[in-house]
Amino acid sequence: MQKLIAFLTLLLLAVLCLGLVVINNEMLGDYRIDLTEDKVYSLSEGSQRVLNDIDEPIVLNFYFSDTASKGMTSLRNYANRVQSLLEEYESRANGKITLNVIDPEPFSEAEDRANQFGLTGATLGPVGDAIYFGLAGTNAVDSQFTINFFDPQKERFLEYDISKLIYQLSEPEPVQLTLLTDINLMGGQNPMSGQVTPAMTFYSQLGQLYEITTIGSDAAQIPENTDVLVVIHPQNLSESLQYSIDQFAMRQGRILLFVDPHYESDAMAMMGSLQANKSDFGLLESWGIDAGLDSVILDGRLGLDIRTPEGAVTRHPGIIGLTGEQLNREDVVTSNLELVNGSSFAPLKLAEGSNLTLTPLAYSSADAVIVDGAEYALTQDPQALQRMLDSSETQRITLAARFSGPATSAFTQAPATESASELNMAHVSRTTKLNLIVFSDADLLADRFWVQQANFFGETIYTPFANNGDAIINASENLAGSDALISIRGRGTYARPFEQVQALQVAAEARFREQEERLQNQLQQTEEQLAQLQNVQTESGALTLTPEQQAALDTFIAQRNEIRRELRDVRYQLERDIDQLGNYLKLLNIAISPLLLVTVLWGLARLLRRRAGKKTLEAIGS
Incomplete structure (x- = not known):
């Protein structure tokens, strides 16, 4: 019983x-419940807001070469991660997103379609097959945006990249970018040399991405249709223009600001001047930001070498190069940058009592000192600047930052001027979320700090030697997205070290390496023979091959295909033990663990029944 x-x-x-x-x-x-440490299979609140704002249906075509990537365990695992996240987007979009998973096999229509979208077919592994691993999205008006290839090294920003693509598809209207500056960005005739100078490279690059309106300090207000405001080395701004900028910020407008304690790249402004050519933007203090525009940063470790008028080479501690160690790898603006050059940076920090949040994007080394800006402007000798480094008060200083959070308007009401009264908008005294990125140097925009231009048969060729332009584009692109996109930060990575898998991989590679090398050598010899045969045909000028040559060509092609097939099998065998281990783990998680749990529960239930029966018998006996 x-x-x-x-x-x-x-x-x-x-x-x-x-x-x-x-x-x-x-x-x-x-x-669903995401139990991973960094919630890598869940969508952040910002991504969900992007999905909620979708008005028209969106189609996402996920191209992954499943067949050609046979044996590439790491890549296939990451592809599963990407596909799972895309399925989460589809599930959370309430029917507004359709996801198609496509395997673009060689010479198929799917591969042709992937090429039409502009996806990258990367040649990975020893076989030489093109591996597609990208995303192409389309909307109801046939606009399309793509992620050419999902780079595993950028996994931390996977959610941001996908959300940005969806946002671009749901907001097809072009971004309106307003540039506020008195600096000559568009080039023209140089009044000092008389030569015609081209437009600044960063300005040309922005013009390829956005619709740009340029205004100066004499403007009464910024254009009403502005999506992103870029302010460069502001000086002498009218009260009405400052009020317009302030209200744009209070209405959660996005602002990219370049201020400078001593802008050295304006030769006309520097002629005959003995004072620091500093920016003037008093709104920062009202918003809760201390830009320190009366000070300049000297960095003994990051200073760049310059050539003196005498022809010698010396290090200039005020002209510094920020490497990857000084750039925030957790923020999408600076995560992929390696070098940013600039001159006379100012220190950035929060003002006392500020409610804002400061997220550093770039900072100095720990060997930086703060000196007076006016004294720096008067000191032309780099050796004298180096002597200023002899200080015990060295520190790490923020040079570029993202500011967000609640801020108060610099104005209690609109200015009583005719131009201000024409603004025709209700005054906003406070914002809950300021969207502001500040670089404390404007010289980094000048070409001489990051790019060389050359004329090649009438075409201008740009050769960057630093990532200044990338920093500007990244910041503009990030701000051009919605507030939801701006809030998305780099997520964690799903991969965790697995020592047993690594040991299996080492053993498998040792076992099959000799066979793989033999096949590689055979493949190389076959391709060399094919090349020789084609050279013979080219030298003879014959349009057709002799029967013997054609037979040899067919043999070589068949041999090459067979070797490639064997190579694929070898790569598969290399990873077979790892796949078997994965299957064992899946069996353990899916079948054995529940059975063990059921057995334990059944045993406990039986034990409790026995104890209950024993107590009943004891009660009857007593």
Whole structure:
């Protein structure tokens, strides 16, 4: 009888488990729990806001060469991660996103379509097949945006890249960017040399991405249709223009600001001047930001070498190069930058009592000192500047930062001027979320700090030697997205070190390396023979091959294809043990663990029944 009860109990538990699985798949598919450490399979609040703002249907075509990537375990695991995240987007979009998973096999229509989208077919592994691993999105008006290739090294920004693509598809209107500066960005005739100078390179690059309106300090207000405001070395701004900028910020407008304690790249402004050519932007202090525009940063470790008028080479501590160690790898603006050059940076920090949040984007080394800006402007000798480094007060200083959070307007009401009254908008005294990126140097925009231009048969060729332009584009692009996009930061990585897998991989590679090298040598010899045969045909000028040559060519091609097939099999064997281990783990998680749990629960239930029966017998006996 007890055996029958135990069997029925196990049968009931199995039916219950199966029923729960069916209910979960059919009714609870939209409800998930992400138990990973960094929630890498969940969407952030910012991504969900992007999905909520979708008006028209969007189609996402995920191209991954599943067949050609056979044996590439790491890449395939990352592809599964990307596909799972895309499925989460589709699930959370309430039917507004359709996801298509496509394997673009060689010479197929799918591969042609991937090429039409502009996706990158990367040649990975020894076989030489093109591997597609990208995303192409389209909307109802046939606009399309792509992620050419999902680079595993950029996994931390995977969610941001996908959300940005969806946002671009849902907001097809071009971004309106307003540039506020008195600096000559568009080039023209140089009044000092008389030569015609081209436009600044960063300005040309921005013009390829956005619709740009340029205004000067004499403007009364910024254009009403402005999406992103870029302010460069502001000086002498009218009260009405400052009010317009302030209200743009209070209405959560996005601002990219370049201020400078001593802008050295304006030769006309520097002629005959003995004072520091510093920016003037008093709104920062009102918003809760201390830009320190009366000070300049000297860095003994990051100073760049310059050539003196006498022809010698010396290090200039005021002209510094920020390497990857000084750039924030956790923020999308600076994560992929390696070098940013600039001159006479100012220190950035929060003002006392500020409620803003400061996220550093770039900072000095720990060997930096703060000196007076006016004294720096008067000191032309780099050796004298180096002597200023002899200080015990060295520190690490923020040079570029993102500011967000609550801020108060610099004005209590609109200025009583005719131009200000024409603004025709209600005064906003406070914002809950300031969107502002500040670089404390404007010289880094000048070409001489990051790019060389050359004329090649009438075409201007740009050769960058630093990432200044990338920093500007990244910051503009990030701000050009919605507030939701700006809030998305780099997420964690899903990969964790697995020592047992690494040991298996080392053993497998040792076992199959000799066979792989032999096949590689055969493939190389076959391709050399093919090349020789083609050279013979080219030298002879014959349009057709002799029967013997054609037979040899067919043999070589067939041999090459066979070697490539064997190479694919070898790569598969290299990873087979790892795949088997993965299958064992899946079996352990899916089948054995639940069975063990059921067995333990059944054992506990039986033990409790025995104890209850024993107590009953004892009670009857007493």
